[in-house]
Amino acid sequence: xxxxxxxxxxxxxxxxxxxxxxxxxxxxxxxxxxxxxxxxxxxxxxxxxxxxxxxxxxxxxxxxxxxxxxxxxxxxxxxxxxxxxxxxxxxxxxxxxxxxxxxxxxxxxxxxxxxxxxxxxxxxxxxxxxxxxxxxxxxxxxxxxxxxxxxxxxxxxxxxxxxxxxxxxxxxxxxxxxxxxxxxxxxxxxxxxxxxxxxxxxxxxxxxxxxxxxxxxxxxxxxxxxxxxxxxxxxxxxxxxxxxxxxxxxxxxxxxxxxxxxxxxxxxxxxxxxxxxxxxxxxxxxxx
Amino acid sequence: xxxxxxxxxxxxxxxxxxxxxxxxxxxxxxxxxxxxxxxxxxxxxxxxxxxxxxxxxxxxxxxxxxxxxxxxxxxxxxxxxxxxxxxxxxxxxxxxxxxxxxxxxxxxxxxxxxxxxxxxxxxxxxxxxxxxxxxxxxxxxxxxxxxxxxxxxxxxxxxxxxxxxxxxxxxxxxxxxxxxxxxxxxxxxxxxxxxxxxxxxxxxxxxxxxxxxxxxxxxxxxxxxxxxxxxxxxxxxxxxxxxxxxxxxxxxxxxxxxxxxxxxxxxxxxxxxxxxxxxxxxxxxxxx
Numbered sequence: 001x002x003x004x005x006x007x008x009x010x011x012x013x014x015x016x017x018x019x020x021x022x023x024x025x026x027x028x029x030x031x032x033x034x035x036x037x038x039x040x041x042x043x044x045x046x047x048x049x050x051x052x053x054x055x056x057x058x059x060x061x062x063x064x065x066x067x068x069x070x071x072x073x074x075x076x077x078x079x080x081x082x083x084x085x086x087x088x089x090x091x092x093x094x095x096x097x098x099x100x101x102x103x104x105x106x107x108x109x110x111x112x113x114x115x116x117x118x119x120x121x122x123x124x125x126x127x128x129x130x131x132x133x134x135x136x137x138x139x140x141x142x143x144x145x146x147x148x149x150x151x152x153x154x155x156x157x158x159x160x161x162x163x164x165x166x167x168x169x170x171x172x173x174x175x176x177x178x179x180x181x182x183x184x185x186x187x188x189x190x191x192x193x194x195x196x197x198x199x200x201x202x203x204x205x206x207x208x209x210x211x212x213x214x215x216x217x218x219x220x221x222x223x224x225x226x227x228x229x230x231x232x233x234x235x236x237x238x239x240x241x242x243x244x245x246x247x248x249x250x251x252x253x254x255x256x257x258x259x260x261x262x263x264x265x266x267x268x269x270x271x272x273x274x275x276x277x278x279x280x281x282x283x284x285x286x287x288x
Numbered sequence: 289x290x291x292x293x294x295x296x297x298x299x300x301x302x303x304x305x306x307x308x309x310x311x312x313x314x315x316x317x318x319x320x321x322x323x324x325x326x327x328x329x330x331x332x333x334x335x336x337x338x339x340x341x342x343x344x345x346x347x348x349x350x351x352x353x354x355x356x357x358x359x360x361x362x363x364x365x366x367x368x369x370x371x372x373x374x375x376x377x378x379x380x381x382x383x384x385x386x387x388x389x390x391x392x393x394x395x396x397x398x399x400x401x402x403x404x405x406x407x408x409x410x411x412x413x414x415x416x417x418x419x420x421x422x423x424x425x426x427x428x429x430x431x432x433x434x435x436x437x438x439x440x441x442x443x444x445x446x447x448x449x450x451x452x453x454x455x456x457x458x459x460x461x462x463x464x465x466x467x468x469x470x471x472x473x474x475x476x477x478x479x480x481x482x483x484x485x486x487x488x489x490x491x492x493x494x495x496x497x498x499x500x501x502x503x504x505x506x507x508x509x510x511x512x513x514x515x516x517x518x519x520x521x522x523x524x525x526x527x528x529x530x531x532x533x534x535x536x537x538x539x540x541x542x543x544x545x546x547x548x549x550x551x552x553x554x555x556x557x558x559x560x561x562x563x564x565x566x567x568x569x570x571x572x573x574x575x576x
Contacts, residue, residue: 033381035327035388079560082567085380086325087523090515093327094559097512101552108549211508215388222385252400258392265385266375 004128011132013233013240014139015196020220020232021146022189027218028227029155030182031162032088035214036076036096040187042103042209043072044194046110049204052119065195072099073187081179084165096214103206115205119198135196139233142189147229149185158182219261225271234272289545292423297541299421303430305537306437307496311510312517312529313444314488320524321461321481323380328368328387329489330511331394336361336490337497337506338402341409350412357494358487364394365486369479391507399504409497429498436495440488441530448526457481461524513540516559522569531570 002010019041026032047065056064080091103110110116120126125134149155157178160168165175198204207213216239224235239257247253268275289297315329340357344350368390376382411429418425448454459467460477468474496502496510517536521528536555543554562570 033384079563083563086323086384087519087567089384090325090519091559091563094512094515094519094556097508098553098556101512101556102550105552106549210505211511212392215392218385218388252396254396255393255400258389258396261392262372262386262389265382265389266372269382 007129007132009240009244011128011135011200013236014135015193015200016217016220016240017233017236018139018142018196019190019193020217020224020236021142022186022193023217024221024226024228024232025146025149025186025189026182027221028231029150029158029162030179032080032084032179032182033218034076034092034186035089035211035218036092036094036099037186037190037217038209038211038213039092039096039099040069040072040076040190041194041197041213042099044069044191045198045204045208046103046116046194047191048195049116049119049198050109052198053116058122062195065191069187069191069194070184073184073191076187077180077183080183081176093211093214096209097211100206100209100211103209110206111204113206115203117203119202119204121199121202125199131199135200138192138196142192143229143233146189150229154178154181219257221271222261222269223264223271225273225275225277228271228273228277231271231273238272295422296424296426297545298538299426299430299434301538301541302534303433303499303537304540305533305535306434307492307499308513308517308537309437309530309533310440310492310495311489312514312521312533313441313526314485314492315514316518316521316524316526316529317444317488318482318485319518320526321457322478324373324387324482325384326387326482326485327384327511328364328390328394329485329514330507330509331391331398332361332364332486332489333493333496333510334398334502334507335364335394335493337409337493337502338398338407340490340494341407341497341502342402344409344412348412350415353409354491354494358490361490361493362483362487364390365483365489366479368486369482373482374475374479395504395507398507404504406501406503407497408501409494411498415498433495433499437533440491441526444526513555516555519559519569520562522571525569525571528569528571 019037022040023034023037026034044065047068048061051061051064076092076095079095080088083091104112107113121131125131157168157173160171160173161175161178168175168178194208197208220235220239221232222235223238224231224233242257243253246256250256264271270278311329311333315326318324318326318329336357339360340353343356344353347353368387372386372390373383376386411427415429415432418427419431446454448457456467456472456477459470459472460474464474493502500506513536517529517532519532520535521530521532535558539554539558540551543551547554
């Protein structure tokens with residue numbers, strides 16, 4: 001049996017991996033890197049938190065979270081669907097910061113700096129180990145769906161949009177509509193991660209929407225391997241383990257993280273999973 | 289709202305807009321030439337501001353503080369460009385990801401060296417008082433910031449359009465390959481521009497230290513404003529940055545008075561509107 005602390009870290013890993021997976025869906029397939037996905041996660045998180053504080057039942061809590069996530073995702077999608085690359089990245093960054101600002105300033109709803117307390121997990125998953133299995137199971141389901149989306153005709157459409165938007169247009173696809181749908185689907189995963197986040201800490205503060213959380217999701221994707229199914233999980237494992245174990249030895253964990261990130265971007269742009277996959281492919285070729 | 293109050297808020301908006309222009313001009317010039325979205329620009333601003341405060345405390349000279357702050361940020365710019373960004377020249381995504389890594393490291397370094405308490409610059413002698421304007425007194429320092437930004441803006445414009453250095457830069461922007469074929473050392477022009485952009489960020493940091501407070505997280509806060517300004521004005525356009533800065537400065541000042549809970553959100557609204565109708569910004573020369 002695993003010690004409680006390890007189980008807690010694994011729970012955090014699955015949640016971080018889910019958020020990173022939603023970023024990876026856009027970055028890996030469509031080549032759209034979002035540095036503002038914590039804003040969508042925050043919509044789910046604040047939705048469930050706000051409803052919980054106002055003493056409504058579980059279905060209503062999930063309803064509020066879903067509605068808010070969908071609304072914020074649609075705003076993200078509408079403002080970014082005609083952009084690519086750098087401009088997409090900048091707008092998502094600005095959107096994420098805007099959500100952060102709302103969480104901070106709209107204190108009559110969000111509790112401002114003090115946050116929201118009094119959130120309770122659903123009774124069925126109230127115990128820490130129950131919540132762990134619930135998170136793991138939900139992540140498993142999401143992973144399956146993400147894999148299906150990547151292999152689906154829609155996933156291929158997104159690859160086409162990434163490789164050659166003009167060719168996709170001339171083939172009769174609407175590039176703008178494909179991007180819109182992709183951002184909204186990705187938002188659903190990010191919002192789910194947000195709900196898990198709120199239930200995990202049973203407390204909500206603006207930091208859930210902060211720039212560093214959005215940036216961390218991108219760091220996780222790049223570390224693990226952009227465009228790979230398991231990359232976000234591996235990246236999240238590295239980051240969570242690093243944060244909790246390394247930070248007890250090294251005071252400046254964020255500096256280490258930044259430096260590792262720089263090295264990965266420079267020397268292993270395919271990330272851990274992508275690099276290992278390339279190795280095995282090469283050795284297989286040499287073997288045959 | 290009386291006429292005096294209106295004028296007061298307008299001046300508040302203009303002085304904040306002036307600060308934004310100092311920051312956004314460096315950001316947009318770097319993008320215009322090198323197509324790099326420098327997300328470490330806020331970190332350059334922060335480190336410049338902190339060094340400026342330290343220098344002022346030691347020497348009691350505002351000029352020394354400005355020079356030291358700008359020089360420090362310029363050195364960080366030089367190191368980032370020469371050691372890191374140069375290795376991935378022309379690859380959009382790795383470039384911007386590297387700047388995220390650089391921002392993480394610098395921000396954490398600032399926390400380590402300067403601590404987590406908010407710091408600001410004691411306003412130096414001559415600028416410390418206030419000026420009587422009609423029915424109210426207005427801080428001289430804020431007026432100084434407006435004048436400084438106007439001077440910097442005019443100098444940048446004249447250099448860009450009337451001098452040999454400006455011609456080199458415009459040649460690099462318009463057609464890099466032809467410029468290189470004509471014997472211009474484009475990589476050196478790039479390095480110089482990145483260093484200069486860093487220096488402008490450092491200058492903005494020192495000036496901001498007398499207007500706002502510097503603390504951990506101030507780098508990403510101000511970066512959001514710079515992003516919104518350049519998205520509105522059009523990436524790479526100096527005139528766009530000027531118009532965007534004034535607009536956002538005014539929106540920020542008046543929304544803080546009229547709708548304080550939505551003040552952060554109000555800044556985002558003009559950006560969304562501009563994006564919907566002119567995705568490339570108001571003054572962009574490039575195609576969207």
